Amino acid sequence: MAFSKIGIVGAGAIGGYYGALLARAGYDVHFLVRSDLAAVREHGLSVKRPNDEFRLYPVRAHATAEEMGPCDLVVIALKATGNDALNRILPPLLHERTALLTLENGLGSDEFLADRFGAERVIGGLCFICVNRTAPGAIWCMQPGSLSLAEFGRPVGDRLKELAAMFTRAGVKCSVSDDLADVRWKKLVWNVPFNGLSIAAGGITTDRILAQSDLEGEVRALMREIIDAAAKLGHAIPLSFIDRQIDATRPMGPYKPSSLIDFLARKEVEVEAIWGEPLRRAEAAGASMPRLRMLYALLRSLTSTARC
Amino acid sequence: MAFSKIGIVGAGAIGGYYGALLARAGYDVHFLVRSDLAAVREHGLSVKRPNDEFRLYPVRAHATAEEMGPCDLVVIALKATGNDALNRILPPLLHERTALLTLENGLGSDEFLADRFGAERVIGGLCFICVNRTAPGAIWCMQPGSLSLAEFGRPVGDRLKELAAMFTRAGVKCSVSDDLADVRWKKLVWNVPFNGLSIAAGGITTDRILAQSDLEGEVRALMREIIDAAAKLGHAIPLSFIDRQIDATRPMGPYKPSSLIDFLARKEVEVEAIWGEPLRRAEAAGASMPRLRMLYALLRSLTSTARC
Numbered sequence: 001m002a003f004s005k006i007g008i009v010g011a012g013a014i015g016g017y018y019g020a021l022l023a024r025a026g027y028d029v030h031f032l033v034r035s036d037l038a039a040v041r042e043h044g045l046s047v048k049r050p051n052d053e054f055r056l057y058p059v060r061a062h063a064t065a066e067e068m069g070p071c072d073l074v075v076i077a078l079k080a081t082g083n084d085a086l087n088r089i090l091p092p093l094l095h096e097r098t099a100l101l102t103l104e105n106g107l108g109s110d111e112f113l114a115d116r117f118g119a120e121r122v123i124g125g126l127c128f129i130c131v132n133r134t135a136p137g138a139i140w141c142m143q144p145g146s147l148s149l150a151e152f153g154r155p156v157g158d159r160l161k162e163l164a165a166m167f168t169r170a171g172v173k174c175s176v177s178d179d180l181a182d183v184r185w186k187k188l189v190w191n192v193p194f195n196g197l198s199i200a201a202g203g204i205t206t207d208r209i210l211a212q213s214d215l216e217g218e219v220r221a222l223m224r225e226i227i228d229a230a231a232k233l234g235h236a237i238p239l240s241f242i243d244r245q246i247d248a249t250r251p252m253g254p255y256k257p258s259s260l261i262d263f264l265a266r267k268e269v270e271v272e273a274i275w276g277e278p279l280r281r282a283e284a285a286g287a288s289m290p291r292l293r294m295l296y297a298l299l300r301s302l303t304s305t306a307r308c
Numbered sequence: 309m310a311f312s313k314i315g316i317v318g319a320g321a322i323g324g325y326y327g328a329l330l331a332r333a334g335y336d337v338h339f340l341v342r343s344d345l346a347a348v349r350e351h352g353l354s355v356k357r358p359n360d361e362f363r364l365y366p367v368r369a370h371a372t373a374e375e376m377g378p379c380d381l382v383v384i385a386l387k388a389t390g391n392d393a394l395n396r397i398l399p400p401l402l403h404e405r406t407a408l409l410t411l412e413n414g415l416g417s418d419e420f421l422a423d424r425f426g427a428e429r430v431i432g433g434l435c436f437i438c439v440n441r442t443a444p445g446a447i448w449c450m451q452p453g454s455l456s457l458a459e460f461g462r463p464v465g466d467r468l469k470e471l472a473a474m475f476t477r478a479g480v481k482c483s484v485s486d487d488l489a490d491v492r493w494k495k496l497v498w499n500v501p502f503n504g505l506s507i508a509a510g511g512i513t514t515d516r517i518l519a520q521s522d523l524e525g526e527v528r529a530l531m532r533e534i535i536d537a538a539a540k541l542g543h544a545i546p547l548s549f550i551d552r553q554i555d556a557t558r559p560m561g562p563y564k565p566s567s568l569i570d571f572l573a574r575k576e577v578e579v580e581a582i583w584g585e586p587l588r589r590a591e592a593a594g595a596s597m598p599r600l601r602m603l604y605a606l607l608r609s610l611t612s613t614a615r616c
Contacts, residue, residue, distance in 0.1 A: 197606075200508065200606055201605070201606050201609035201610060202609050202610045204609065208609075209609075212605070212608065212609055214601075214604065214605040214608060215605050215606075215608075215609055217601075217605065218601070218602050218605045218606075221598065221601075221602075290529065290598040290599050291598050291599070291602050293522075293525070293526070293529075294526050294529075294599050294602055294603070295602070296522065297509070297520070297522040297523050297525065297526045298505075298508055298509050298523075298526075298606075300520065300522060300523075301509035301510050301512065301516075301520055301523055302509060302510045
């Protein structure tokens with residue numbers, strides 16, 4: 001099958017980045033934009049990458065899902081905290097065979113989409129990437145990293161291969177997997193400690209986490225908890241993955257994980273998707289996760305507390 | 309022996325409270341006062357207790373240790389972070405038999421004093437009390453609680469009984485113990501979770517900690533870690549102590565643990581005495597304390613970070 005018309009829901013860092021790359025490669029990409037709509041219509045989308053800089057203009061930016069209309073592929077790049085809005089946003093975007101690619105962090109969005117819109121539509125994508133939205137319509141990618149794609153509850157098929165080829169043609173390093181949950185847990189190995197500790201340790205960037213040996217120790221211990229929990233759930237992640245994640249993070253310098261950006265901007269943090277749901281699934285499988293449990297309790301309190 | 313002349317080092321909540329009670333009972337009490345000196349000289353020390361309110365005036369307040377001169381008993385009510393200053397403060401206060409009663413929190417102050425000034429001088433006191441300094445020279449005690457006294461490395465003797473009798477005459481509920489470390493670990497059961505989580509969970513009072521069930525769970529889990537560690541070090545604290553501590557904390561309402569007060573006032577927090585030193589001693593004895601280790605790492609980061 002071919003994805004002739006692509007809809008991007010959420011034009012923040014992730015949606016704007018991948019959408020702009022796909023559009024530049026010639027695909028018919030439509031963006032559903034909320035707060036940045038005026039800026040994107042006026043100036044387009046500017047993307048800065050390590051060895052590459054371009055501006056997409058004009059942008060097919062829409063204010064409503066009705067205006068955008070049915071697509072062959074909808075890329076969901078909202079925060080996981082915004083899933084409820086999908087009940088309203090998605091119906092006008094669907095035809096019978098529309099595929100839904102969710103790029104959301106953490107656990108829960110695949111099941112949410114499958115439950116509401118049909119499991120056969122759902123594809124998960126995990127972005128191992130270092131990208132921030134620096135201003136409305138302005139996206140700065142520090143490390144393009146890679147995108148891992150997997151069907152929800154099915155092995156790799158023609159649709160997924162087509163999707164991966166599309167991203168590859170757009171300049172995205174892309175891989176496919178037969179096990180979506182496996183890839184999600186791998187991403188959690190990074191997100192749980194770095195997104196969490198960046199908030200709980202005082203609003204600090206990843207380099208400052210790694211500059212404190214006892215905090216680096218906590219990063220590693222949390223990663224170990226995630227890997228042990230994933231193993232109990234049937235997802236084997238080698239322990240060497242820990243060193244590789246730490247080594248990949250050091251050159252990122254003063255990077256703000258997306259949750260820290262949300263926290264500092266007083267936006268809702270994806271506490272349940274990244275910490276709550278993994279904790280519940282792991283404990284249900286018999287895993288003991290004292291550090292994750294404490295971090296989750298602290299983050300729940302920190303994100304519900306009036307902050308100075 | 310008799311304690312004819314008593315010197316109080318540090319006239320904050322703890323030093324001011326016990327010193328004022330002893331002075332009211334007729335003892336010759338001298339206060340070494342730093343920042344509050346002018347206020348204390350002008351207005352004395354005001355103490356508010358649940359069923360009692362009094363003002364000590366005039367106060368024998370001194371600006372320097374030299375001015376105060378040798379005492380029979382020196383009560384040390386500084387923060388544990390101020391121990392280095394004792395090298396300078398204490399020598400002018402000592403005669404051959406001067407006893408040193410340290411009311412400092414956490415672990416380490418007994419050994420520090422024993423090492424510098426002689427183990428035979430050192431007595432430890434643990435204040436199970438709910439008291440804040442609300443303004444210079446103004447002390448508000450919400451729960452008088454009790455004071456546990458123990459000799460450092462020796463069983464109860466005449467000196468300790470005399471000291472306990474003195475506090476009792478001053479209106480302080482007082483007990484003596486043969487095992488100072490045992491009492492210190494008991495106090496840590498409260499201080500580690502409540503002082504720590506009040507900071508790490510976003511600057512919240514004890515009632516707000518207990519209002520969040522997952523944070524209460526972390527309080528209990530941290531208490532359990534402390535009790536297990538204490539057991540490995542030879543100090544048996546029954547698990548029922550956990551419920552008793554929680555039950556005693558609920559009626560305290562919106563109480564700010566002393567470490568939270570320090571943190572919010574941008575004063576140095578007793579991170580090593582309350583979290584670091586217990587962690588090191590417990591791990592040296594083979595205890596596993598994942599939650600304390602994470603809390604310690606977070607507190608080190610939070611107290612060294614420029615705060616908003």
